[in-house]
Amino acid sequence: MTGTPLDSALWEADRHRQALDSALQGWRGAPAQNLAALESDAAKVRIVDQLLYRFTKLQDALGARLVPATLARLAEPFEDWSMIDRLNRLEKLGLLQVEAWLRWREIRNRLAHEYPEADDARLEAILAAIDAAAEMASAYRHWRDRLEELTRRDTAG
Amino acid sequence: MRLSPREIAAIEEAARDCFAPGSAVRLFGSRLDDARRGGDIDLLIETPKVLSPRELVERRSRFVARLYRLIGEQRIDALVVAADAADARPVIAVARREGRLLARVPEPACPEDHEASS
Numbered sequence: 001m002t003g004t005p006l007d008s009a010l011w012e013a014d015r016h017r018q019a020l021d022s023a024l025q026g027w028r029g030a031p032a033q034n035l036a037a038l039e040s041d042a043a044k045v046r047i048v049d050q051l052l053y054r055f056t057k058l059q060d061a062l063g064a065r066l067v068p069a070t071l072a073r074l075a076e077p078f079e080d081w082s083m084i085d086r087l088n089r090l091e092k093l094g095l096l097q098v099e100a101w102l103r104w105r106e107i108r109n110r111l112a113h114e115y116p117e118a119d120d121a122r123l124e125a126i127l128a129a130i131d132a133a134a135e136m137a138s139a140y141r142h143w144r145d146r147l148e149e150l151t152r153r154d155t156a157g
Numbered sequence: 158m159r160l161s162p163r164e165i166a167a168i169e170e171a172a173r174d175c176f177a178p179g180s181a182v183r184l185f186g187s188r189l190d191d192a193r194r195g196g197d198i199d200l201l202i203e204t205p206k207v208l209s210p211r212e213l214v215e216r217r218s219r220f221v222a223r224l225y226r227l228i229g230e231q232r233i234d235a236l237v238v239a240a241d242a243a244d245a246r247p248v249i250a251v252a253r254r255e256g257r258l259l260a261r262v263p264e265p266a267c268p269e270d271h272e273a274s275s
Contacts, residue, residue, distance in 0.1 A: 084229065102222035105230060109221075113197075115234050116246055124210040128218065 006073045009065035013140060016058035020137050023051035027130060035123040048126060052111055055133035059108050062140065070095065070147055093150065095143050100135060107132045158257060159188045160198070167227035169260035172202065175220040178264045179205040181240070183256030197232040200259075201252035203240040213237050 026047040032038035038045065067086055071078040074093065078086055087098045107129050117125055160168075172182045186199030208216065217237050224233055236252060238244050 082229070084226065098226070099222065102225045102230075103218050105225060106218050106221040109230075109232070110218075113232065113234070115236075116248055118210075118238075118244065118246065120210045121213055124214040127211075128214050 004069075004073075005065070006069040009061065009069040010144065013058060013061045013066055016054050016061055017137050017140055020051065020054035020058055020133055023047055023054060024130070024134055024137065027051060032123075035119070038123065038126070048130070051133055052126075052129055055104075055129060055136065056108050056111060058133075058136060058140065059104055062136075062143075063105075066143070070143075073147070074150060093146075095146050096139060100139065104132045104136055158184060159191060159193075160184065160259070164198075164228050165259055167224055168200065171220050171223035171227065172260050173262050174223055175216045176202060176204055176237075176262050177206065178262050180262040181258060182260045183252065184259050185252040185256040186234075189255065189257060197234050199252070200233065200235045201249070201256045202235060202237045204237065205240060207239040207242055208237065 027044075030044065032041065032044050038048065063083075067083075067090065068078065070090065071086060076089060078089065081089070084098075087096070087101055090096050091098045107125075110125065111129060168182055172180060181203045183201040183203070184199065185201055187193050187196035188198055202217075202220070217235050221233050221235055224231075236249060238249055244250075
């Protein structure tokens with residue numbers, strides 16, 4: 001490890017993604033069919049907690065560290081750009097999809113602030129977060145591959 | 158009310174994209190109070206028909222994501238309920254009582270066609 005900001009951002013994101021993958025595997029092995037089945041099963045609750053925690057951590061690592069590190073690595077003059085401009089640029093470069101990113105932000109923020117849900121929406125909100133976590137884990141893998149491709153082209157040219 | 162015209166326009170646009178015609182968006186909570194500062198944007202969205210829980214979560218998420226794109230990421234709490242449905246949550250009662258109408262999703266254009274078909 002050479003210790004550039006990009007290396008450390010990737011290292012951190014990899015750690016969260018690995019934990020997220022294992023939580024996703026745990027969930028898929030025995031998903032809850034309804035809210036009562038989830039809430040009465042301590043092991044399931046633990047898996048969901050782990051999953052939502054890593055979803056939040058991975059997203060925060062991507063937003064706070066990998067976004068700027070990626071743009072810096074690609075020599076983009078991003079310092080004065082707003083977050084949405086940075087995201088739009090990353091989308092143009094084929095690294096992520098802004099629409100999906102903003103949806104994950106909404107889900108993350110909703111988890112963080114614990115807004116009150118109607119009972120029947122609670123399970124759906126959890127399921128939506130689990131779907132978003134799976135999407136984000138695979139989007140991160142794509143980001144990593146695409147970044148490698150872009151930087152390889154960079155050094156080759 | 159502490160929302161800029163740009164924020165109100167964004168809320169209207171996002172509501173049009175995500176909720177059925179006839180849906181109403183109301184502002185409630187701390188942003189109604191001119192004497193305070195900051196605070197979440199608390200919105201009550203009342204839809205003409207009951208949405209399934211899945212649909213509700215999906216549309217609410219799209220609505221807030223749309224707002225993030227239009228006005229940047231902010232603390233937005235969007236509550237979605239059917240207009241005439243009972244809801245036991247105290248926050249819904251408060252929102253219904255004090256909420257101030259911001260936007261209503263318009264019925265589709267060509268009102269004559271619409272009337273003829275209904």
